[in-house]
Amino acid sequence: MSVIEATPAPVLDLRPAPGAASRGRMLAAQTRLELTLTLRRGESVLLTLIIPIGLLVFFAAVDVLPTSQAAQRSVDFLVPGVLALAVMSTAFTGQAIATGFERSYGVLKRLGASPLPRSILLAGKTLAVLAVEIVQLVLLVAVGFAVGWEPHGSAAGAGWVVLLVLLGTAAFSGLGLLMAGTLRAEATLAAANGVYLLLLLIGGVVFPLEELPGWMRVVAEGLPTAALSDGLRAVLAEGAGPGAGNLIVLAAWSVGALGLAARFFRWE
Amino acid sequence: MTEVLAVELTELVKTYRRAAGASGAGQARPRYLKAGAAQAPAGSPAPSRRGRSRGRARAAHDAHDRVPDDTTKRDEGIPPPTEVRAVDGLSLGVSAGSVTAVLGPNGAGKTTTIEICEGFRSADSGGVRVLGLHPVRDAAALRPRVGVMLQAGGMYPGARAGEMLRLIAAHHAHPLDTGALMERLGLAEVAGTPFRRLSGGQQQRLSLAMAVVGRPELVFLDEPTAGLDVQGRRDTWELIEELRLSGVTVVLTTHAMDEAERLADQVVIVNRGRVVAAGSPAELTRGGAEGQLRFRAPGGLDVARLLLALPDGTTGWENPPGHYLVQGTVDPQLLAAVTAWCASNGVLAEDLRVEQRTLEDVFLDLTGTELE
Numbered sequence A: 001m002s003v004i005e006a007t008p009a010p011v012l013d014l015r016p017a018p019g020a021a022s023r024g025r026m027l028a029a030q031t032r033l034e035l036t037l038t039l040r041r042g043e044s045v046l047l048t049l050i051i052p053i054g055l056l057v058f059f060a061a062v063d064v065l066p067t068s069q070a071a072q073r074s075v076d077f078l079v080p081g082v083l084a085l086a087v088m089s090t091a092f093t094g095q096a097i098a099t100g101f102e103r104s105y106g107v108l109k110r111l112g113a114s115p116l117p118r119s120i121l122l123a124g125k126t127l128a129v130l131a132v133e134i135v136q137l138v139l140l141v142a143v144g145f146a147v148g149w150e151p152h153g154s155a156a157g158a159g160w161v162v163l164l165v166l167l168g169t170a171a172f173s174g175l176g177l178l179m180a181g182t183l184r185a186e187a188t189l190a191a192a193n194g195v196y197l198l199l200l201l202i203g204g205v206v207f208p209l210e211e212l213p214g215w216m217r218v219v220a221e222g223l224p225t226a227a228l229s230d231g232l233r234a235v236l237a238e239g240a241g242p243g244a245g246n247l248i249v250l251a252a253w254s255v256g257a258l259g260l261a262a263r264f265f266r267w268e
Numbered sequence B: 001m002t003e004v005l006a007v008e009l010t011e012l013v014k015t016y017r018r019a020a021g022a023s024g025a026g027q028a029r030p031r032y033l034k035a036g037a038a039q040a041p042a043g044s045p046a047p048s049r050r051g052r053s054r055g056r057a058r059a060a061h062d063a064h065d066r067v068p069d070d071t072t073k074r075d076e077g078i079p080p081p082t083e084v085r086a087v088d089g090l091s092l093g094v095s096a097g098s099v100t101a102v103l104g105p106n107g108a109g110k111t112t113t114i115e116i117c118e119g120f121r122s123a124d125s126g127g128v129r130v131l132g133l134h135p136v137r138d139a140a141a142l143r144p145r146v147g148v149m150l151q152a153g154g155m156y157p158g159a160r161a162g163e164m165l166r167l168i169a170a171h172h173a174h175p176l177d178t179g180a181l182m183e184r185l186g187l188a189e190v191a192g193t194p195f196r197r198l199s200g201g202q203q204q205r206l207s208l209a210m211a212v213v214g215r216p217e218l219v220f221l222d223e224p225t226a227g228l229d230v231q232g233r234r235d236t237w238e239l240i241e242e243l244r245l246s247g248v249t250v251v252l253t254t255h256a257m258d259e260a261e262r263l264a265d266q267v268v269i270v271n272r273g274r275v276v277a278a279g280s281p282a283e284l285t286r287g288g289a290e291g292q293l294r295f296r297a298p299g300g301l302d303v304a305r306l307l308l309a310l311p312d313g314t315t316g317w318e319n320p321p322g323h324y325l326v327q328g329t330v331d332p333q334l335l336a337a338v339t340a341w342c343a344s345n346g347v348l349a350e351d352l353r354v355e356q357r358t359l360e361d362v363f364l365d366l367t368g369t370e371l372e
Helices: A002-006 A023-040 A042-061 A074-104 A107-112 A118-146 A155-182 A185-202 A214-221 A224-238 A244-264 B049-064 B110-118 B139-145 B161-170 B178-184 B200-212 B230-245 B257-263 B281-286 B303-308 B332-344 B359-367
Strands: B003-014 B084-087 B090-095 B099-103 B125-130 B146-149 B218-222 B249-254 B266-271 B274-279 B291-296 B315-318 B323-328 B350-356
Touching: A023 A042, A023 A074, A023 A118, A023 B161, A042 A074, A042 A118, A074 A107, A074 A118, A074 A155, A074 A185, A074 A224, A107 A118, A118 A155, A155 A185, A155 A224, A155 A244, A185 A214, A214 A224, A224 A244, B003 B110, B003 B249, B090 B099, B090 B249, B090 B266, B090 B274, B099 B110, B099 B257, B110 B125, B110 B218, B110 B249, B139 B146, B146 B200, B161 B178, B161 B200, B178 B200, B200 B218, B200 B230, B230 B249, B230 B257, B249 B257, B257 B359, B266 B281, B266 B359, B274 B281, B274 B359, B281 B359, B291 B332, B303 B315, B323 B332, B332 B350
Parallel strands: B099 B249, B099 B266, B146 B218, B218 B249
Antiparallel strands: B003 B084, B003 B090, B003 B125, B266 B274, B291 B323, B291 B350, B315 B323
């Protein structure tokens, strides 16, 4: 249009200059905002940091829990369980609640209209979850050492821990996204908290699975929380491998939950 | 000028229950007096505004309905009670660098149409081309080129206004300066305020900023000024005018006549999922009854007899008592005929004035609905 020249010099150059940013720039921006928002939400900090650290400190100081045969000292039993709880709280509970509300606020719909590919949106969420998990693990390990934790194991053990945490993150993220993408935000909030409490009790986090009644123990052993805490405990308390059964359970939950989430997730 | 948007929707069925009491299309035959209808009983009750306008709607509809290539051959029957055809035979074309206002009452299908263009939903039948591309299949190619303002929401509840805008800017290759854009829309002071603590108007303006920050060729604005104060409306209008001058194509929905009249090159009036009229504001207000004449006089004049003295096709009524309205081709002869009739009946017509039809009158004629 020839009118452009006649326009008084605008402060903003609104003339069209469309184009998508590079994928790297989008991923960085998305991850940074997701991480900022997670750390800004008081309830998510409570869920992901304060509760796990509190449980660790409390039960290490107050020796009320029955100790598993595998780990003689309660702190050696507790640290791997609380690490599993930390992964669950971030990848499952926190992510499900946040994503559920993003969906109900139309954030996912609006982002769907921007050049951001959905794969990068999900990658940003995953990177933010992993970053929070690193903070959690560093803090929990530090607090663990402060209350007398003595891990066993070798350099190979560190590799197993990384593998277990990654598999656990995949399984819990899949479950969290499945819930957030199919239920109303309020239902997700209630269900995610309920499941968190349930898995805290029967997931081998603070109570050994051997203490559960027989049928409940069978159910619990098939849950991702128990597989993750049991695997971490085998590596960190006994210096053994994570156990093929635990890896299989986590891998099955990962594939199943992520597959269902990919199939049923509704963006609006 | 190239066509940047071509909408040819034949059907999109929303299956939800009709609200009880919602009326089907055009029942109630209007009761109004028409020149030539000599036997109209004197002193027949003043028609309700709604009934009157629905009758006028039928006549005006024929004059105005210029839906191009309406491919729907469906009978004009009322849809079954559980289905509402949100978009039912709607076509419109938008040329590059223009502003198009889609106008219609609530539930007319404005948002549905816009969302089909944005690729959020698909029509059951019919085709839409946006910048020559398919809104769903070619979404990846379209998204950088199209800016979207949703009717509400779309922002992380905990994110600050500035963070949200910078995030969207970071998705684009050549974004506007976010600070300057926020300054421009009066958002600079709230850049650090979380979205959920922004006022409704601030949320609207942020949503507008998000639609334009990527320097798109085409923007869809769904009710960009709903809930804005005077200053907010002015800022938004100025930005839209500047977008147009910069060569950006704008498609917006609105309830506000003055907004459509001021901003739009093309107004598309939508009702019950159909385009009932399209054209420039001047074209729309010119057609049909070209004007109207109002005067005050003692109540209870015999309007039927007045109309007999006026040219065919002129209509008129008294409502409220003592206030008279004559509609038709308002020319010096009509004015003279009205005053002559008054003089011969010993009536002094006070406060007599000739009014231009506004877009609001056109809208009322076509949809039978007043805007809120």
